[in-house]
Amino acid sequence: MTDNLFQPFVLNETITLQNRVLMAPLTRCMADEELVPTQAMADYYARRAEAGLIISEAVIIRPDAQGYPNTPGLFTSAQIDGWRVVTDAVHHAGGKIFAQLWHTGRVAHPHFFKKSSSTQALAPSAIGVEGSVPRMRELTYQVPKAVTYDEITQLVADYSQAASNAIDAGFDGVEIHGANGYLIDQFLHYASNHRTDEYGQTPENMSRFALAVVDGISARIGSDRTALRVSPGAYFNMAGDNTDRAVFDYLLGELEQRNLAFLHIGIFDDAMEFDYLGGRASSYVRSVYSKTLVGVGSYSAESGSAAISNDKFDLLAIGRPFIANPDYVARVRAGEELVAYSDEMLASLV
Ligand code: FNR
């Protein structure tokens, strides 16, 4: 029984989704060398237009946001034009698509932005992340530069400009990538934020950058077209800290007062429990945030549908199964078997 997945869902006065199944943001590293989306990407997204909403793979807002090869951007006119081909294809197929806006912060690598004027990854504090870029072992992560006030102001302006570019490119809205240990999330956790100014040390200060980005983008394109993804449970590119909970209590309380299109959890497996959150990330967010919530993380259509019935969240995002099944929604609706996902599928865009 997965009927509730196929009901339309009213996000707000401007956006109604045709069903409750979202395609989760999935980085595919398939843009061209200028980080322009290709026709193959337009075809890939259009094949998935039956989703209630597609959230694009994370899209970098400016050159020094880049931490992986061939991730698309939204800061040049060629990139905006390339995305217009994608959004036209999705709309033509009856779908809706948001752009996920991304800055990787300390997970960026200068290798990817050699041609720009930046030479260092930026982060809240000069604390490096261990390891190297996936599948590029020669690129070990470096100690980032702690951002100055001027750089913070510029980052907020660049996020807002990228959101405006997304609307110009025909996206129905944007999801701010505040999850998975990237720049915004780096401000929200004690392990990566050691600042002693008004961006660090207290929940209010640590939430300041995230809220400035949310407010900057909302002012530019409307809060009805602005969404946010967060990872209150540190699990990826990030070490957890028991005191992180208070930061998210504050942040989510502030977000409750803003009319965002939705809030989305960033997690690979929502069965994970976090001691400082008192259980699952989704249960924690639901307990302190009452507006539209998107759940994700190793759900099947059946377990996701049950979670919606049990009021754990309102919308279900599906990631890896959507890579394996472009027609995921039709298959589930018809009760057909799904193709199992495997990591080898990441090598090509089907
Ligand atoms: C991801 N995920 C992810 N998340 C995000 O916020 N932005 C991104 O660009 C990506 N990219 C990405 C690439 C690949 C290959 C995977 C497998 C995952 C996380 C994704 O959105 C989702 O949260 C997880 O995949 C869990 O959902 P599923 O796959 O269990 O349905």
Ligand code: 8K6
């Ligand atoms: C080469 C591009 C990679 C882009 C970014 C996103 C991540 C992909 C990851 C794959 C899958 C699994 C990882 C699980 C992590 C969970 C930790 C508990």
